[in-house]
Amino acid sequence: MTASYPALRLRRTRASDWSRRLHAETVLTPADLIWPLFVTEGQGVEEPIASLPGVSRWSVEGIVARAREAADLGIPCLALFPNTPPQLRTDDGREAVNPDNLMCRAIRAIKDAVPEIGVLTDVALDPYTTHGHDGLVDAAGYVVNDSTADALVQQALTQARAGSDVIAPSDMMDGRVGMIRAALEAEGFHNVQIMAYAAKYASAFYGPFRDAVNTRGLLKGNKKTYQMDYANAEEALREVALDLAEGADSVMVKPGLPYLDIVRRVKDEFRVPTFAYQVSGEYALIETAVAAGVADRDAMVLETLTAFKRAGCSGVLTYHAAHAARLLHA
Ligand code: PBG
Numbered sequence: 218m219t220a221s222y223p224a225l226r227l228r229r230t231r232a233s234d235w236s237r238r239l240h241a242e243t244v245l246t247p248a249d250l251i252w253p254l255f256v257t258e259g260q261g262v263e264e265p266i267a268s269l270p271g272v273s274r275w276s277v278e279g280i281v282a283r284a285r286e287a288a289d290l291g292i293p294c295l296a297l298f299p300n301t302p303p304q305l306r307t308d309d310g311r312e313a314v315n316p317d318n319l320m321c322r323a324i325r326a327i328k329d330a331v332p333e334i335g336v337l338t339d340v341a342l343d344p345y346t347t348h349g350h351d352g353l354v355d356a357a358g359y360v361v362n363d364s365t366a367d368a369l370v371q372q373a374l375t376q377a378r379a380g381s382d383v384i385a386p387s388d389m390m391d392g393r394v395g396m397i398r399a400a401l402e403a404e405g406f407h408n409v410q411i412m413a414y415a416a417k418y419a420s421a422f423y424g425p426f427r428d429a430v431n432t433r434g435l436l437k438g439n440k441k442t443y444q445m446d447y448a449n450a451e452e453a454l455r456e457v458a459l460d461l462a463e464g465a466d467s468v469m470v471k472p473g474l475p476y477l478d479i480v481r482r483v484k485d486e487f488r489v490p491t492f493a494y495q496v497s498g499e500y501a502l503i504e505t506a507v508a509a510g511v512a513d514r515d516a517m518v519l520e521t522l523t524a525f526k527r528a529g530c531s532g533v534l535t536y537h538a539a540h541a542a543r544l545l546h547a
Pocket residue numbers: 339340341342343351387388422423424425426427440495496497498
C-alpha cells in the first residue's frame with residue numbers, strides 16, 4: 218500500500234445502491250407535498266395554462282377529482298387558488314368574503330367528498346381585485362395596511378366557515394396573523410391552523426401564477442411596498458419572529474430554490490415547522506428545459522424537492538406534487 222493513498226474513503230458508502238439508500242440523510246415522501254390547484258367556474262371545465270405546461274384550471278368537480286387523486290397518492294394537503302370571473306372583481310375585492318364564492322364552494326365540495334385531505338386556502342385579495350394587488354389601494358396607489366388587514370380577517374373567517382383547515386395569508390401586511398388568529402379563536406375555530414407566508418419576496422418568479430389566476434394584465438405597478446426585497450435575509454428572520462409571536466402555527470418561505478438560505482436560517486433560528494413554495498416560475502423553468510430537451514424532468518423534480526427537505530423544510534408546495542408522488546411510489 219502506498220502511504221499517500223487514502224484508507225478513509227467517502228466513496229465506500231456510495232459504491233452501491235443499497236448502501237446509498239441506507240446512508241441517505243434526507244428522505245422525500247409524498248407526505249412532504251402540498252399540491253396547489255386552480256379553481257375556475259363552470260362544469261366539466263379543464264383549462265390548460267400556457268405558461269404552466271401540464272397545469273390546468275379545473276371547475277369544482279374536477280378539483281374534487283384531483284383531491285381524490287392526491288389522497289390516493291398520499292399527498293396530505295391541497296392549496297387552493299380561485300380564478301375569479303372578471304365581472305366579480307372589484308376595487309375592494311369584496312367577492313373574497315362571499316360565502317358562496319368559488320373558493321368556498323371548492324372547499325365544501327372537497328371536504329364533503331374527500332374529508333381526509335387537508336385544505337389550505339390563500340388569504341390575499343389579488344384574485345378578487347380589479348387592480349391585482351393583494352390589498353386595498355388608496356388614491357396614490359399605495360396598498361393600505363390596516364384596512365386591508367381588516368378585510369383579510371373577514372376573508373379568513375369566510376374560508377374557515379366553509380371548512381378550510383389551514384389559513385395561509387400571502388399578502389405580507391403587518392399584523393394580519395395576530396388579527397386573524399384572534400378572530401378564529403373568537404369564532405371557536407381553535408383547530409384551524411395558520412401557515413404564514415412569513416418571508417414572501419417580491420419576485421420575478423410569480424409570472425405564470427398571475428396567468429393562472431388572470432391577474433397579470435390587471436396588476437398596476439409591482440408589489441415591492443409589501444413583499445420583501447430579495448436583498449434581505451435578516452429582515453426575513455424578523456418577519457418570521459413576528460408571525461410566530463402573533464400565533465402562526467407554521468411559516469413559509471417563498472419563492473423556493475433561490476431562497477434555500479432563508480429556509481435554513483429560519484429553521485436553525487426558530488425550530489418551527491417551515492415550508493417553502495416552489496413557485497410557478499420555478500416550475501416553468503423545469504418544464505421549459507424539459508420541453509427544450511435539455512433536462513430530465515423526473516430527476517430534476519426529485520432532486521429539487523429533496524433539496525428543500527435537506528435545507529430544513531417540513532414540506533413543499535409544488536405544482537409537481539402529483540407527479541413527484543407517483544415517482545416516489547414507483
Ligand atoms: C398572491 C399569491 C401569489 C402567489 C401565491 N399567492 C402571487 C403574487 O404574490 O403576486 C404566487 C405563487 C406562484 O407563483 O406559484 N397573493
